[in-house]
Amino acid sequence: MKKITYVINGEARHLHVEPNDVLLDVLRDKLGLKSPKCGCDRGDCGACAVLLDGKSVRSCLILAIECDGMAIETVEGIGQDGLSALQEKFIALNSFQCGFCAPGVTISATELLRNNPRPTLDDVKEALSGNLCRCTGYTPIIEAVLQAGNEGGEHGKL
Amino acid sequence: MTHPGLDSGAPRPDAATKAMGRARYCADVQLTGMLHGVIVASPVASGILSGLDVSAAEAAPGVVAVLTAANLPGNNRVGLIFDDQPLLVTDRVRMAGDRLALIAATTLEAAQRAARLVKFTIDPLPGVHDVRRALEPGAPLVQEQGNLLKEFFVKRGAPQTCRDADLVLEDEFVIGGQEHAYLETQGTVAEPQPDGSWLLHSTTQCPFYIRGRVARFLGLPISRVRVRQTVTGGGFGGKEDYPDEPAMCAAALAKATGRPVSLILPRDQDMQMSTKRHAMVVRHKLYASLSGRIRGVEVQVLVDAGAYAGLSTVVAERANISSVGPYDIEHVSVLTQVIYTNNLFGGPYRGFGAPQVAAAHEAQMDRLARAVGQDPFEIRRINGVSAKNPEFTSGEALPQAHLYGKLLDELEEKSGWKREKAAIAAAREADPGACEGIGLATIIYGVNLHWGGQRLDRGGAYVLIQADGTVNAAVGITEMGQGALAAMRTICAAGLGIDETRVQITEVDTALVPDSGPTVASRATVSGGNAVLDAVRQLNERLLPLAAGKLGLSGPEGVVCRDGVYSHPSTTVTTTFNEVVALLYGRRQNPGALGWFMSPEREYDPATGQGRAYAFYTFGGHVVRVRVDRATGLVTVREVTAAHDVGKIIHGLSAEGQVQGGVVQGLGWALSEELKLDAGRLKNPGFTDYLIPSSMDIPERINIVFLEEPEDQGPFGAKGLGEPSFISVGAATLNAVSHALGRDVSVLPLTPERVVGLARPDAEGTP
Ligand code: FES
Numbered sequence: 001m002k003k004i005t006y007v008i009n010g011e012a013r014h015l016h017v018e019p020n021d022v023l024l025d026v027l028r029d030k031l032g033l034k035s036p037k038c039g040c041d042r043g044d045c046g047a048c049a050v051l052l053d054g055k056s057v058r059s060c061l062i063l064a065i066e067c068d069g070m071a072i073e074t075v076e077g078i079g080q081d082g083l084s085a086l087q088e089k090f091i092a093l094n095s096f097q098c099g100f101c102a103p104g105v106t107i108s109a110t111e112l113l114r115n116n117p118r119p120t121l122d123d124v125k126e127a128l129s130g131n132l133c134r135c136t137g138y139t140p141i142i143e144a145v146l147q148a149g150n151e152g153g154e155h156g157k158l
Numbered sequence: 159m160t161h162p163g164l165d166s167g168a169p170r171p172d173a174a175t176k177a178m179g180r181a182r183y184c185a186d187v188q189l190t191g192m193l194h195g196v197i198v199a200s201p202v203a204s205g206i207l208s209g210l211d212v213s214a215a216e217a218a219p220g221v222v223a224v225l226t227a228a229n230l231p232g233n234n235r236v237g238l239i240f241d242d243q244p245l246l247v248t249d250r251v252r253m254a255g256d257r258l259a260l261i262a263a264t265t266l267e268a269a270q271r272a273a274r275l276v277k278f279t280i281d282p283l284p285g286v287h288d289v290r291r292a293l294e295p296g297a298p299l300v301q302e303q304g305n306l307l308k309e310f311f312v313k314r315g316a317p318q319t320c321r322d323a324d325l326v327l328e329d330e331f332v333i334g335g336q337e338h339a340y341l342e343t344q345g346t347v348a349e350p351q352p353d354g355s356w357l358l359h360s361t362t363q364c365p366f367y368i369r370g371r372v373a374r375f376l377g378l379p380i381s382r383v384r385v386r387q388t389v390t391g392g393g394f395g396g397k398e399d400y401p402d403e404p405a406m407c408a409a410a411l412a413k414a415t416g417r418p419v420s421l422i423l424p425r426d427q428d429m430q431m432s433t434k435r436h437a438m439v440v441r442h443k444l445y446a447s448l449s450g451r452i453r454g455v456e457v458q459v460l461v462d463a464g465a466y467a468g469l470s471t472v473v474a475e476r477a478n479i480s481s482v483g484p485y486d487i488e489h490v491s492v493l494t495q496v497i498y499t500n501n502l503f504g505g506p507y508r509g510f511g512a513p514q515v516a517a518a519h520e521a522q523m524d525r526l527a528r529a530v531g532q533d534p535f536e537i538r539r540i541n542g543v544s545a546k547n548p549e550f551t552s553g554e555a556l557p558q559a560h561l562y563g564k565l566l567d568e569l570e571e572k573s574g575w576k577r578e579k580a581a582i583a584a585a586r587e588a589d590p591g592a593c594e595g596i597g598l599a600t601i602i603y604g605v606n607l608h609w610g611g612q613r614l615d616r617g618g619a620y621v622l623i624q625a626d627g628t629v630n631a632a633v634g635i636t637e638m639g640q641g642a643l644a645a646m647r648t649i650c651a652a653g654l655g656i657d658e659t660r661v662q663i664t665e666v667d668t669a670l671v672p673d674s675g676p677t678v679a680s681r682a683t684v685s686g687g688n689a690v691l692d693a694v695r696q697l698n699e700r701l702l703p704l705a706a707g708k709l710g711l712s713g714p715e716g717v718v719c720r721d722g723v724y725s726h727p728s729t730t731v732t733t734t735f736n737e738v739v740a741l742l743y744g745r746r747q748n749p750g751a752l753g754w755f756m757s758p759e760r761e762y763d764p765a766t767g768q769g770r771a772y773a774f775y776t777f778g779g780h781v782v783r784v785r786v787d788r789a790t791g792l793v794t795v796r797e798v799t800a801a802h803d804v805g806k807i808i809h810g811l812s813a814e815g816q817v818q819g820g821v822v823q824g825l826g827w828a829l830s831e832e833l834k835l836d837a838g839r840l841k842n843p844g845f846t847d848y849l850i851p852s853s854m855d856i857p858e859r860i861n862i863v864f865l866e867e868p869e870d871q872g873p874f875g876a877k878g879l880g881e882p883s884f885i886s887v888g889a890a891t892l893n894a895v896s897h898a899l900g901r902d903v904s905v906l907p908l909t910p911e912r913v914v915g916l917a918r919p920d921a922e923g924t925p
């Protein structure tokens with residue numbers, strides 16, 4: 001057991017982890033943050049994505065201990081002060097069906113829009129290429145990201 | 159005209175919860191004292207289990223229970239229709255993924271560690287891996303009673319009289335299976351209750367199936383087993399019957415330990431063990447005259463069921479009647495054989511066998527068009543069902559047969575067929591190496607249960623008006639992502655005449671709503687929606703007289719409620735829904751109603767396939783435009799046009815979502831998703847090398863056409879759409895690639911390796 005610290009969704013949290021604990025399990029089971037999902041457990045599907053110091057990572061591939069002292073953002077944090085412009089678009093456009101991919105997609109798209117507030121279609125497709133979705137055919141997701149970029153990119157909350 | 163309240167553009171009821179990452183799926187259920195279950199499975203597909211030693215696993219840290227067939231606390235039989243499958247292997251191993259032992263431990267890691275300590279010996283036996291050889295004399299037997307599980311037939315007219323036809327087109331089509339690849343894997347959390355009853359939290363399309371089989375397993379009456387559907391992360395047919403198996407495993411471990419057990423399949427096990435779209439071999443022979451009119455069709459469909467029946471016979475029953483297509487043909491013979499092998503476990507998947515047979519019948523239509531020098535649209539007009547020739551393969555005259563021609567017209571126009579074909583021809587003229595193609599495919603589909611399953615074609619719904627004018631509704635059909643709850647909410651609100659945000663609708667709890675049959679066959683909107691409307695009708699019989707009284711009228715005739723306000727053309731007085739509900743409660747009248755739906759009884763003869771196979775049908779079609787790279791074999795899909803006869807749109811965004819999702823899933827099946835088997839073991843049980851489409855693989859454009867001509871039996875005229883959105887995508891893609899390559903194609907999926915082979919100038923036949 002080692003004591004580590006994360007800043008999770010803006011709040012400092014201290015916890016004990018084993019050297020081989022995986023970040024996804026620690027977030028879900030020790031910290032009760034259930035938005036990251038396990039779709040494959042081997043880095044293929046993107047459902048477990050979180051932002052680590054602002055960069056999206058697959059939390060099923062990272063050891064919890066490696067993130068000591070870092071800032072972690074999950075979808076719980078992204079919606080906490082009201083919906084982001086992106087989330088509003090996701091809702092208005094019926095972007096998700098089963099919704100299992102939604103947390104990972106939200107993380108990747110949020111990262112994109114923060115770095116590139118006016119993405120092109122190709123930028124969006126590229127940014128989401130690591131997030132598998134089996135239900136929607138991606139079109140309503142891509143459309144929401146593009147619209148959030150065009151309408152909310154500079155002023156909206158992302 | 160659109161009924162007020164339909165397709166209002168409101169987001170689906172679960173949109174915000176899902177967009178905020180707050181939806182709770184099966185693996186998110188966490189209970190005090192909960193254990194984690196894992197399955198130890200056979201890596202080989204055929205053999206005899208001659209040794210099983212679990213002592214080291216039992217002694218491992220954190221382990222609470224290890225179960226084998228010898229100490230299983232319940233009935234070891236799984237079969238739903240045929241009794242051919244054990245929950246845990248006793249001696250014979252028939253498929254890779256057969257369960258040998260179950261383990262429950264305090265943590266998932268401890269359970270997984272213990273699983274690796276289970277020692278087993280399986281003496282290999284020769285297996286059956288080619289469905290075409292399974293019925294040969296001397297083939298190894300998968301099940302003792304023989305490898306032929308069941309046969310289905312169509313016998314119409316006398317195809318043998320067609321042998322002198324001008325044209326005979328014959329081929330064998332080898333069509334691959336498909337993994338559902340729902341993003342949420344299978345699982346259940348089983349929770350023993352203090353009073354000896356059970357609560358299960360399951361990801362499923364069919365909670366009533368789980369309830370039935372877990373009750374049988376535990377030897378309990380069904381009222382003592384309650385299944386609550388958790389938010390379900392995709393199903394596509396894969397969560398119809400299969401979820402019962404992990405649910406029984408979780409219940410077994412919970413029974414043995416007396417503690418809640420969460421059993422969630424890891425992705426690789428899910429892909430190996432759970433049911434798949436059936437691989438099929440379709441032999442299709444078509445007799446036609448030079449005018450392009452088809453005289454007769456003979457089809458043989460070989461369905462690779464895998465080692466256990468599951469619902470393969472139900473899928474085959476549909477493949478059987480779908481194998482000719484939306485054409486009125488005088489002489490038809492179909493033989494569909496459901497065959498045991500030691501391959502993957504076949505089961506329900508979006509389209510229920512229809513996509514596989516459509517690939518064959520639609521490829522044949524294009525070959526016929528080429529042979530007689532007609533356009534693919536024209537050849538379908540010549541042979542398609544119509545008001546003049548309304549008879550489907552089952553011999554029934556279709557009341558909406560005229561819609562097929564209308565669908566063709568819309569599809570031709572919206573896809574720019576003539577323009578695109580001319581452009582492709584011009585490009586070829588300029589550069590003979592240019593490799594572009596366009597393909598068409600159309601289907602007919604019964605969007606309800608086949609005659610063989612009509613006893614299940616029913617639905618129930620409770621609608622309860624609360625004292626403040628809001629409404630709770632509970633339906634027996636399930637939401638798995640497709641938007642069923644959105645449709646139910648819209649139908650409920652439109653029927654009562656109130657805003658849909660007033661209606662709160664919940665996932666299925668088997669203790670609260672009647673068994674409504676399985677949520678399959680694109681039947682949710684019709685069976686659930688009609689049940690909701692029946693409840694609404696009963697409530698309106700109580701509400702409308704009260705409203706009439708408030709409006710100063712002597713009777714309720716002509717009183718309507720729109721946006722929560724009751725009015726009548728004869729008066730300017732109005733009253734609100736809330737006021738009328740207050741009156742209902744003030745008089746202590748019953749504020750709830752149980753609505754019910756059952757489809758009409760039908761006659762059908764399984765020996766000939768003649769009669770009313772389905773209560774009603776829908777037509778659908780796709781045009782797919784591709785570019786093929788001959789060197790790499792890569793097929794790029796540029797544009798897809800989908801046309802569907804939907805009756806009536808209830809929730810427009812959900813309907814469009816179904817089509818967009820169905821198209822992309824269909825393209826995955828057609829082009830990249832290949833289940834690679836090594837003696838029955840899946841060699842690619844993960845998304846690294848089983849390639850489902852990503853955002854980079856989608857078409858540049860998807861055009862959608864909905865024909866809205868109401869179906870009498872549907873709520874507000876609506877019929878289902880979930881499966882038709884998928885069914886003809888693969889066939890149209892096959893035809894497009896065939897057009898691009900300028901040669902016959904008889905195989906799916908068209909992976910790059912296969913396309914490279916087909917593109918070689920010397921290529922013969924199909925791989
Ligand atoms: S669960 Fe981490 S990428 Fe799939």
Ligand code: FES
Pocket residue numbers: 095096097098099100101102132133134135136341391392639
């Ligand atoms: S909405 Fe189901 S996986 Fe994306």
